[in-house]
Amino acid sequence: MLKKICAIACMLILGVSVAHASRSTYNPMVPRQLKIESAQKDYSYGYSILSGNAIDTLEVPNRVVGWTLNYEIFDRYLLRPVAHGYAALPQPVQLGVGNFFSNISELNNTVNNLFIGELKNSGISLTRFIVNSTMGFLGFIDVASQMGLDNKPMEMDTVLGKAGMDSGPFLMVPIYGPTTARAAHGDTADNWPYFFFPWYVGIGAWAIEGIHDRAQLIDQEGVVDNAIDPYVQTRDFYLMHNQGKVDPNASMQNEEPSVDESFLDEIDG
Template sequence: MKFKWMMLCVGILTATNVVAEDAKESDAQGIKVEYVDPRDPFEGFNRAMWDLNYNVLDRHIYRPIAHGYKDYVPLPIKSGLNNLVLNLEEPSSLVNNTLQGKWGWAANAGGRFTINSTIGLLGIFDVADMMGMSRKQDDFNEVLGYYGVPNGPFFMAPFFGPYVTRELASDWVDGLYFPLSELTMWQSVVKWGLKSLHARAAAIDQERLLDNALDPYTFVKDAYIQHVDYKVYDGNVPSNQDDDELLDEYMQELE
């Protein structure tokens, strides 16, 4: 976690210079760009970071590594490493589900950690899933969302990708619980790297969809915010009343 925030701070400093240069170039050309998405008040900065992350880092570093990982690392090794990493997060999930009053899922997280840490050899084998205890991991960001704390502005972090402000403000809390609290900085770096690599490899099938999008940045932003809401509401995202009213008015006009 310490590594993550150190890198984020360095990236923000670098990104600020990039945005400043882009702004000077736009002024020189007499071009003024306005952004109107209330969820994304920093869109100028975020788009600059998207270009850095997607067109530079992902294209030349993350994507080749992810494809090599998917194509050449045997599936049992990939599954074992991912299970091991995710098993470390079960205790924090137990706490977060308890804070939301989701007693069944809290017990599920505790049971999964106990079974997989013992019978499953520190979590390498997901024995609990074989016993019908499916994985559902909640982080502290979801706890805040459950109690009505809004997402806050969307933020594209350099090197790390999309976030909402609520995540940035609360992400450190999950690292306070055992066993994450016992990891050294370098162990946390390895854990983050393995988890990110597995997630990036899993997204390979969506690359063509993203590459063909009219505006990949907007596509990712909308998808990510929907993903955050989906997790907070456990898939039962309430409909937007304002959107429903606008749709009703539109249909009435058509009639």
């Protein structure tokens, strides 16, 4: 969704700088190199290697098709006006909607934390889902946080990264927004809670969540609107943020201490 675009751009205010490696000998989609020949082969195809060993091999269609449709058309003429209208709703209503979708994501957090051996975080996520689904009226009220049970987010994209899979090619998908080959697979897996509902319910929930998240980023619209190259900055910060979840010590190394991670959390909603 285009909510990702404005969320990433807000990091520009904080003075984050981006560094690129010029070449790479690592296959972007192979978790482990099995042969010496493979390790010595150059898979960068002449492109700069971005965070997570991603390569923007599709920059032309990403710009001409994906970015134009997402930012110049979809966001400007549809999503942005709708988000501004949604932002006029009472704050308790918006908070309830956000809590509802956050509660659904606890199912993913439960499973994904289990995959990486975070048993405690998996248990907390399951407890949060049970508490908020019952005492919190289907999750519209975040009772668990009031009880001291903090959210432990974990996405399948991050799980795959921790398992050794690189980000792969960067993609700017129409309507959906910035992603990578790894993230696309991870997001598909994370959609499993909606498989139990009719397809039109899943699409409706996806649309409402996208509008809600986009409305939270209204204050950052000017940042992306006035950027010199919004596409490159969106791409780089998106990849840096995703890699930072996989290995916090390998990404965002130049980040200012005052950076608020809640801004970038909107990227993956």
